[in-house]
Amino acid sequence: MSILVAENLSKVYGSRLGKRYEALRQFNLTVEKGEFIAVMGPSGSGKTTLLNLLSSIDTATSGKITINGSAITSFSKNKLAKFRRKNMGFIFQDYNLLDTLTIGENILLPLTLNKVKVSEMKNKLSTISKQLGIGSIIDKRTFEVSGGQMQRTAIARALIHDPAIIFADEPTGNLDSKASLQVMESLSTLQKVSKTTTVMVTHDPFAASFSGRVVFIKDGKLFNEIHRGDNRQTFFQDILNVQSLLGGNTDDLQTIRF
Amino acid sequence: MTFRQFAFNNVKRNTRAYLSYFLSCLFAVTVFFMYAVVVFHPDIAHYEFRDIVKSGVVFSQVIIYGFSFLFVLYSTSSFVKSRQKEYGLLTTLGISKSQLNRMLIWENTIIGIASIVAGIIVGSLFTKLFLMVFSLILDIDHTLPFYISLKAIGLTALLFFVMFEVNSLAVVWTLRTKSVMEVFRGAKTSKKAPRFSYILSSLSLAAVGYAYYLAYTANWFNVFPRMGLILVFIIPGTYFLYTQFSIAFTNGLRRNKHLYYRNLNMLTVSDLTFKLKDNARLLFLVTILSAVAFTSSGVLYGLLQSAQTEAKRFVPQDVTFITEGEDNQAAFMDHVNKVEEKFQKKEIPYHSMSARSMVVKSDSAYSDWNDLSIAIYAYTDYKHLMELNQDNAVPKVTGNDAYLMVDEFAYIRQLDPLKGLSIRSGNEKSDLHAQLIGAQLNGNIFGHFTMIVSDEVFDRFYRAAENDEVMYMHAMHTPHWIRYANDIADITDYDFNENFHADSQADFYVTMKESMSYTFFFGIFISVLFFLAAGSILYFRMYQGIDKDLNHFHSLYRIGLTDKEMKKIATKQLGILFFIPFLIAVIHALFAFKILQNMLSASVVLPSITVISVYFVIHFANFIFIRNIYTAKLKKVM
Ligand SMILES: Nc1ncnc2c1ncn2[C@@H]1O[C@H](COP(=O)(O)OP(=O)(O)OP(=O)(O)O)[C@@H](O)[C@H]1O
Ligand SMILES: [Mg+2]
Numbered sequence: 001m002s003i004l005v006a007e008n009l010s011k012v013y014g015s016r017l018g019k020r021y022e023a024l025r026q027f028n029l030t031v032e033k034g035e036f037i038a039v040m041g042p043s044g045s046g047k048t049t050l051l052n053l054l055s056s057i058d059t060a061t062s063g064k065i066t067i068n069g070s071a072i073t074s075f076s077k078n079k080l081a082k083f084r085r086k087n088m089g090f091i092f093q094d095y096n097l098l099d100t101l102t103i104g105e106n107i108l109l110p111l112t113l114n115k116v117k118v119s120e121m122k123n124k125l126s127t128i129s130k131q132l133g134i135g136s137i138i139d140k141r142t143f144e145v146s147g148g149q150m151q152r153t154a155i156a157r158a159l160i161h162d163p164a165i166i167f168a169d170e171p172t173g174n175l176d177s178k179a180s181l182q183v184m185e186s187l188s189t190l191q192k193v194s195k196t197t198t199v200m201v202t203h204d205p206f207a208a209s210f211s212g213r214v215v216f217i218k219d220g221k222l223f224n225e226i227h228r229g230d231n232r233q234t235f236f237q238d239i240l241n242v243q244s245l246l247g248g249n250t251d252d253l254q255t256i257r258f
Numbered sequence: 259m260t261f262r263q264f265a266f267n268n269v270k271r272n273t274r275a276y277l278s279y280f281l282s283c284l285f286a287v288t289v290f291f292m293y294a295v296v297v298f299h300p301d302i303a304h305y306e307f308r309d310i311v312k313s314g315v316v317f318s319q320v321i322i323y324g325f326s327f328l329f330v331l332y333s334t335s336s337f338v339k340s341r342q343k344e345y346g347l348l349t350t351l352g353i354s355k356s357q358l359n360r361m362l363i364w365e366n367t368i369i370g371i372a373s374i375v376a377g378i379i380v381g382s383l384f385t386k387l388f389l390m391v392f393s394l395i396l397d398i399d400h401t402l403p404f405y406i407s408l409k410a411i412g413l414t415a416l417l418f419f420v421m422f423e424v425n426s427l428a429v430v431w432t433l434r435t436k437s438v439m440e441v442f443r444g445a446k447t448s449k450k451a452p453r454f455s456y457i458l459s460s461l462s463l464a465a466v467g468y469a470y471y472l473a474y475t476a477n478w479f480n481v482f483p484r485m486g487l488i489l490v491f492i493i494p495g496t497y498f499l500y501t502q503f504s505i506a507f508t509n510g511l512r513r514n515k516h517l518y519y520r521n522l523n524m525l526t527v528s529d530l531t532f533k534l535k536d537n538a539r540l541l542f543l544v545t546i547l548s549a550v551a552f553t554s555s556g557v558l559y560g561l562l563q564s565a566q567t568e569a570k571r572f573v574p575q576d577v578t579f580i581t582e583g584e585d586n587q588a589a590f591m592d593h594v595n596k597v598e599e600k601f602q603k604k605e606i607p608y609h610s611m612s613a614r615s616m617v618v619k620s621d622s623a624y625s626d627w628n629d630l631s632i633a634i635y636a637y638t639d640y641k642h643l644m645e646l647n648q649d650n651a652v653p654k655v656t657g658n659d660a661y662l663m664v665d666e667f668a669y670i671r672q673l674d675p676l677k678g679l680s681i682r683s684g685n686e687k688s689d690l691h692a693q694l695i696g697a698q699l700n701g702n703i704f705g706h707f708t709m710i711v712s713d714e715v716f717d718r719f720y721r722a723a724e725n726d727e728v729m730y731m732h733a734m735h736t737p738h739w740i741r742y743a744n745d746i747a748d749i750t751d752y753d754f755n756e757n758f759h760a761d762s763q764a765d766f767y768v769t770m771k772e773s774m775s776y777t778f779f780f781g782i783f784i785s786v787l788f789f790l791a792a793g794s795i796l797y798f799r800m801y802q803g804i805d806k807d808l809n810h811f812h813s814l815y816r817i818g819l820t821d822k823e824m825k826k827i828a829t830k831q832l833g834i835l836f837f838i839p840f841l842i843a844v845i846h847a848l849f850a851f852k853i854l855q856n857m858l859s860a861s862v863v864l865p866s867i868t869v870i871s872v873y874f875v876i877h878f879a880n881f882i883f884i885r886n887i888y889t890a891k892l893k894k895v896m
Contacts (some may be wrong), residue, residue: 057816078820085818096813100528109817112519121519141451157817 003165003197004031004054009063011049011220023049024220027063031165034195036188038202038211040239042246046220047201048169054199055088055167056080068164085113089158089196091187093170095150097142103153104129104138110161128156132186148179155187159196166191168200172207184210205243209236216242272341278801279337280369280376285794286326287377287418288384289787293319294410295385318784327421329791333798334366334425335432359430366429370422374415381414382406452535454505462503465495473849477856492846496545499842500538505531525814526827533831540799541839547792548843548873551785553850556869558774558781560854560862565770566740567860569763572665575647577608577734577750577762578700582617583726586758593758594732600749601734606742608734611646613639615729616720617705618683627679633705633729634681636716643699646735652695652710660690661710665697681709686722688715700761704729739764789873793880796836800884804891812895825889832888836881844870 011024023046031037039047052058054065056072065073072083089110090096097106104125111121129135132152137145145153151171158166171187172180188210191198200211208214209232216223224242228235297319338345345358353361386404469491476484508531512518518527534541579597581590594612601608613635620630635643637655644651652661662679680689692709699708711719720728739746739762746764811824851866 078822081815081818081820081823083818088818090816092816096816098525098528098810098813100532100810101524105524105528108519109524112521112524113818115521118515118519 001033002030003033003035003068004029004199005064005066006030006054007064007066009050009053009065010061011046011053011058012061022220024053024060027217027220027222029054029215029222031197031199033197035213036191036198036200036211037213037215038200038208039215039217040202040205040208040243041217041223043203045217047217049220050217051167051169051199051201055090056084085110086161087164089161089163089166091151091154091158091166091168091171091200093173095142095147095154095174097150097153097157099142101142102138103134103140103142103145103149106142106153107138107156107160109157114161116161124160128160131190132156133182146179147175148182151175151179151183152186155183155190159190159194162194163196165197165199168198168202170202170204171200172202172204177206180204180207205236205239208239209233214239214242216246218246272344275337275341276369278798279333280373282333282794282798283330283369283373283422284377284380285790286329287374287414288381290319290322290326290418291378291381291410291414292385292388293322294414295381295406296388298407298409298413299389299405300407321784322787323417323421325787325791326418327425329795330421331425331428332795334429336798338362338429362430363423363426366422366426370419370426374418374422377418378411378414452505452531454502454509456506458498458502459506462495462498465491466499469495470849473853476853481853481857493546496842496846497539497542500534500542500545504534504538508534522823522827526830529810529827530831530834533835537799537835540795541835544792544795545839545843545846547788547795548839549846549850551789551792552843552847552870552873554781555785555873556847556851556862556866557854558778559869560851560858560860560865562771562774562778563865564858564860564862565767565774566763568770568858569767571859573700573761573763573766574649574698575643575700575733575761575763576736576739577746577764578702578760579732580615580700580702580704580729580759580761582704582729584728585725587730590730590732590758597749598734601736604742604745604749606736606745607738608736609646610732610734611642613643613731613733614716614720615639615731616683616723616727617729618681618719618727620707621680621682621687623678630706631704632681632707632709633702634709634711634716634719635699636713636720637710638713639716640699640710643733646733648735649698652698655710655712656714657712658689658691658715659712660692660715661695662692663697663699663708663710664694665701681711681719683719683727684722684724686719688719690715702729702759702761704759736764740767743768789876792839793877796839797880797884800832800835800888804888807888808891808895811892815895821892824892824895828888828892829885832881832885836877836884840874840877 006027006029009024009027009029010022013021013023027046027050029050039050041047049058053060053063056065056075060073063073064071067083068087070083072080075083097103098109101109107125107129108121111124116124125138126135129138132155134145134149134152134156137149142150142153151174155171158168168187172183175183184207187198190196198211200207202208209228212228213225214228215225223246226235226238226242297316348358349355385406389404469488472484472488472491508527511523511527512531518524579590579594581587598608598610615633615635617631618634620627620632622628641651641654655661678689679692680687682688688711690709690711695710697708701708736742736746743764746762747768750760750762750765807828811819811828814824847870848866851862855862
């Protein structure tokens with residue numbers, strides 16, 4: 001069963017007179033329930049644009065997006081916001097945590113908006129923070145914890161309300177290799193346990209190798225798509241191969257780790 | 259790109275920060291300039307009230323300058339603070355310390371000069387209006403002509419130029435003490451959880467409570483020493499209310515998870531906690547400014563409005579004339595006739611009557627009450643006088659019963675000894691049984707107190723009275739005297755000498771009004787200024803903080819907050835920041851009005867409600883204005 005279907009998605013920036021830039025052209029994508037897919041491509045290829053459209057943060061110039069059977073492209077802004085908080089979880093490169101809240105409160109935020117019982121909130125918080133190894137910092141504030149911990153907090157926040165789908169934009173973009181490993185391991189483990197559909201945009205072949213399928217885009221169009229076999233290391237190698245095929249990756253500085 | 263181009267682009271892209279800074283400077287210059295125009299206005303200089311008016315204006319001028327200084331200093335430092343990140347960036351990119359200082363001073367000088375020029379222009383536009391109001395209030399027959407002296411321009415330009423330079427030097431000096439790292443972090447450092455102390459929080463409540471208690475129980479005799487004491491408690495109390503108690507309060511809210519975790523409460527409360535802490539000093543300042551504005555305008559307006567009631571309190575009868583001694587009777591009647599003729603000529607309606615009275619001496623075992631001169635009236639005469647004035651008379655007295663009139667100030671004297679009070683005159687002597695009543699007849703210079711005695715006792719004394727103990731009293735009732743107050747005051751003032759004693763409510767009223775109106779004018783002007791300053795401080799603060807808030811709201815938008823919810827949060831927070839200081843200032847002012855009420859007989863309820871309502875309307879309009887700017891900006895995050 002497909003949970004997300006995008007048909008003929010286009011995005012044109014700067015539609016007013018002057019420069020028009022088509023960041024995404026007639027893009028099609030289908031994501032199955034429980035799937036973990038990574039979107040890769042050179043800088044400026046339209047990855048963030050795609051993710052913002054899929055997650056309804058930005059509106060498409062044309063095309064149709066269906067999530068869980070609802071055609072969200074026809075929703076009003078207000079309805080979208082409510083749909084978003086109920087059915088989606090978000091992980092951003094800049095963590096997007098609120099520095100006025102503690103770590104725990106940040107994680108609970110989606111639950112407070114969705115009107116959940118306080119006792120249930122507490123249970124969920126302690127479960128998920130333990131799973132992510134941040135149980136000991138839930139009373140700290142954002143400036144007191146490391147980048148990796150902040151991103152794991154963001155993961156906890158994205159997952160705590162059992163959303164239908166999670167969107168992650170460069171979750172490891174601001175992290176060093178050790179923190180990246182921890183974050184990606186937590187994300188893929190939790191993803192497997194809860195079978196939450198996940199769409200992740202990344203530059204990082206290492207991060208992408210945790211997914212089940214990698215979609216490559218170039219100049220706003222689908223370039224290629226590869227599936228993971230049994231082995232993450234061979235998948236990583238495949239990803240590198242496609243990247244060199246893409247060619248436009250000279251501005252992508254990669255670090256290879258194992 | 260040259261350095262100059264860089265600086266120019268800098269200003270262009272930072273429009274909001276520069277504009278709000280510029281506007282606050284402009285505001286200060288404009289107000290000062292308008293006042294300076296009045297001071298140097300040639301017609302004012304020749305006006306007969308020159309000295310009193312001028313010293314009032316000069317005094318206001320000094321206050322405005324001092325206040326502007328603080329205001330501009332505050333604006334400059336928050337302006338620089340909002341741009342510290344930029345300075346940090348420039349420093350890391352290799353701009354030298356002296357280059358940065360020069361840039362800062364240049365910027366400030368340019369903005370300063372621009373706001374001086376603009377302020378003088380704007381001030382000139384408003385001056386016409388200002389002069390009209392000024393003429394109206396001071397009862398100058400014609401409106402003062404529009405005239406702007408070079409002196410006013412010179413003084414404003416000079417003083418403000420000095421102010422801006424001193425300010426930018428002060429700011430440059432404080433910037434120097436920060437390391438590159440500190441500068442770089444700029445405004446981002448204040449995200450630690452706000453702390454508070456339970457002791458200070460409760461002390462702040464106690465201090466405010468005690469000050470309120472002192473105000474509530476103040477009266478004529480203890481008000482002056484108490485005034486200082488009240489300030490000593492209320493100012494630090496209010497300060498800690500914001501810096502400590504407010505944090506303690508929001509922390510309390512956070513502890514109640516059922517409330518805190520519901521809907522938007524967590525977002526609203528947690529953000530508010532930081533806003534309260536970041537703005538505590540500012541809110542304190544706004545509260546004190548507003549409280550001063552409310553109190554002084556309320557008190558002044560209350561006094562002005564109370565003139566009629568106070569006139570009735572101190573001069574119970576509309577108009578009275580009195581003289582002592584049989585020899586003066588003919589001249590007195592002549593005088594009275596002349597006065598009545600004048601009333602007729604001016605077509606002032608009146609009723610009048612004459613009454614007998616005489617002066618007697620008191621006898622008492624207590625020195626306080628012994629050997630005082632007392633004016634006595636027969637009950638029947640008293641009753642007629644009351645009827646004339648349309649006041650209620652006290653019940654009839656017979657035999658040795660009597661009434662002693664005392665106003666509230668006489669209560670300082672011991673009243674117990676009254677029981678053994680007797681009056682004497684020549685061979686007559688009478689032990690009286692006196693009861694106290696409030697003042698209902700005008701006092702006069704011939705007797706310390708006034709007594710109403712039974713007709714029998716009065717007749718007995720009057721028959722035996724000496725020539726110079728007899729008094730003649732002529733009373734007039736002038737309905738709607740307020741309408742003719744100036745005329746009546748003029749007529750009764752005329753031909754006053756030691757034998758004829760005239761008293762009128764109109765005279766009291768006119769004198770009180772006159773002396774009040776100058777105070778009122780300057781007081782209200784400064785109050786309004788304080789209030790506007792308080793409003794604009796809030797406004798500039800919001801204006802400057804908007805970018806940071808927009809980031810915050812963008813984060814929320816991404817997670818799925820609706821437009822409506824964001825507006826709700828923003829409105830709630832802005833509302834609290836706007837109306838908490840207003841509310842506290844109103845409560846402070848209400849207790850100040852209570853002090854005034856304790857001393858006046860006129861009710862200050864209506865004047866104080868009027869004053870506060872007017873301020874509320876202005877404040878509310880300001881709030882709506884800022885809220886709309888703010889929520890319009892919210893659309894941009896989506
Ligand atoms: N708001 C915008 N207005 C105009 N053009 C935009 C806007 N956002 C993105 N673009 C352009 O659209 C193209 C795609 O941008 P997008 O952010 O999707 O790239 P990306 O693949 O995420 O790049 P990166 O890997 O560097 O994050 C880029 O050429 C970019 O310049
Ligand atoms: Mg991107």
